[in-house]
Amino acid sequence: MEAQIKFLSTKEVAEALGCSLPTARNIMMRADFPLVRVGKNFKVSEQAFIEWSKNRRV
Structure with a gap:
């Protein structure tokens, strides 16, 4: 059985980062962040x- 990837x-x-949602969104939009878009x-x-x-370093 294959291991499932957790998103x-x-x-x-x-x-996890101890920050607000808007700050997390800004971090996730960085070019070096491994972002996956699923629809919106x-x-x-x-x-x-x-x-x-x-x-x-964030």
Whole structure:
């Protein structure tokens, strides 16, 4: 059985970074952020977010 990829929402990214939703949206719009658009929603894979946050300073 394949492992499922977990995606984080904007709200979950805001909680993880300890910032507001508008700030999380701004961060997610950065060119270096591993953003995935699903319709009008913004998502990021949990693993990609962990790797991005290890290598970046917000």
